[in-house]
Amino acid sequence: MAISVETFFLAPGFQGTLQAQIQQLIAEGILSGRFRRGEKLPSSRKLATHLGVSRITVTLAYTELLANDYLTSRGRSGYYVSENAPVPPSFDPPKPREDRIDWTRALGRRFTGGDTPDKPKDWANYRFPFVYGQTDPSLFDHANWRLCALQALGQKDFTALTADYYDQDDPELVEFIARNTLPRRGIIARPEEILITLGAQNALWIAAQILLTQRRTAAIENPCYHALRDILNQSRCHVDAINVDRDGLNPALISNEADVIFTTPSHQCPTTATMPMDRRHALLEHARNIDALVVEDDYEFEMSFLDAPSPALKSLDTEGRVIYVGSFSKSLFPGLRLGYLVGSEAFIREARALRASVIRHPPGHIQRTAAYFLSLGHYDALIRRIREALKARRAVMQDAIEQYGLTVAGQGAFGGSSFWMRANPEVNTEILAQALKSDGVLIEPGHPFFTDEAPPQNFYRLGYSSIPSERIPEGVSRIARALGQR
Known part of the structure; x- marks a missing residue:
């Protein structure tokens, strides 16, 4: 990786020669860890033009750093940070800056605390992801x-x-x-x-x-x-x-x-x-x-x-x-x-x-x-492929739901990619979802969809767009087992 010439600036009040200041700029960059071993420095001509100094000034600075093993030269390729350059010292991380702003008063409006839930970012790592609205890499063109x-x-x-x-x-x-x-x-x-x-x-x-x-x-x-x-x-x-x-x-x-x-x-x-x-x-x-x-x-x-x-x-x-x-x-x-x-x-x-x-x-x-x-025409071909896959998965899902005695609260008459499910009234699907995650199963609790002050806790959604057909029956069986139905 090349070090951008834009990272170099001369300080107006620097006490010393221009050559010494350029040497210090590069040495400090290496010692601070900003310039890493193997990275290429700007050419002497480019750096001289950028800083408004003579090329010989930059060349002398590079030569001095080369002698001190901060830099190495690779033929006509240019100057690089040496593999033997001093290792940046380790410092204790600075203490967090104290925030003196009273944000409860400073914020004119708040946008946090809404009903939209956080969905697992690592959903693809679960074996039975009944998640909604994600892309199946096996179907995408x-x-x-x-x-x-x-x-x-x-x-x-x-x-x-x-x-x-x-x-x-x-x-x-x-x-x-x-x-x-x-x-x-x-x-x-x-x-x-x-x-x-x-x-x-x-x-x-x-x-x-x-x-x-x-x-x-x-x-x-x-x-x-x-x-x-x-x-x-x-x-x-x-x-x-x-x-x-x-x-x-x-x-x-x-x-x-x-x-x-x-x-x-x-x-x-x-x-x-x-x-x-x-x-x-x-x-x-x-x-x-x-x-x-x-x-x-x-x-x-x-x-x-x-x-x-x-x-x-x-x-x-x-x-x-x-x-x-x-x-x-x-x-x-x-x-x-x-x-x-x-x-x-x-x-x-x-x-x-x-x-x-x-x-x-x-x-x-x-x-x-x-x-x-x-x-x-790629979009239409993709939609046809997705429809065929979802139709097959839906059939497998429906059979599994019937086999394991789960209750469907809503299913699209024309298709779709999910089932709206209802558990027994005493079931809290938020707790159920947490328990199923440890068993490799992801479901979507239904209470965030409701506007009620005390929304029902026993609804959940099962998507089938992101799970292969062959895994659906076992995933549904685990849900039924967690619900105590089988």
């Missing part, structure tokens, strides 16, 4: 994603890679979403009505920031996506939690005071219920009657392998009342953090301005890579 990333690095895409779009997005990605992705959900939208986001969660945050104030009311499903509830709590709006049933959100229970209705009609989170068409029309009619907007999170529509997915709520909207949230993070990989908002041009204009003031835009290279992956 890494080779073609890499080729698309390399293509996006080419000279042809130099502008897409390096340009500051400010508040705009990659036109190729927006065009693909408008012409291919949205029509599959029955949605027709112009580029001016589409905004790329850093995943669905970022899209929900943008929508909440624009549509809600402390005086407005958001209607949400109960249970619901816990991160959405954190977002709404941060916006300080009023929250009205509506208990869902086997068909999802019931419009008849939504208060007339609701200003914005958040819903997951195609695949309710986390119960996986699908809202039937008559209820979708009723929801739109109720929203029209109370003059409310609807934010539709269509987070897992691609995972419909049992039957064709129902049309999106947005496709039934004739008034611009529905704001649609989509995501590639679920179908490609969660680390991609790429989603999109679809809404009326007036709303997207504000969303674009808000996004620009916070992050400007998602990285151009990521957008162009995704555009290539989508347009070249």
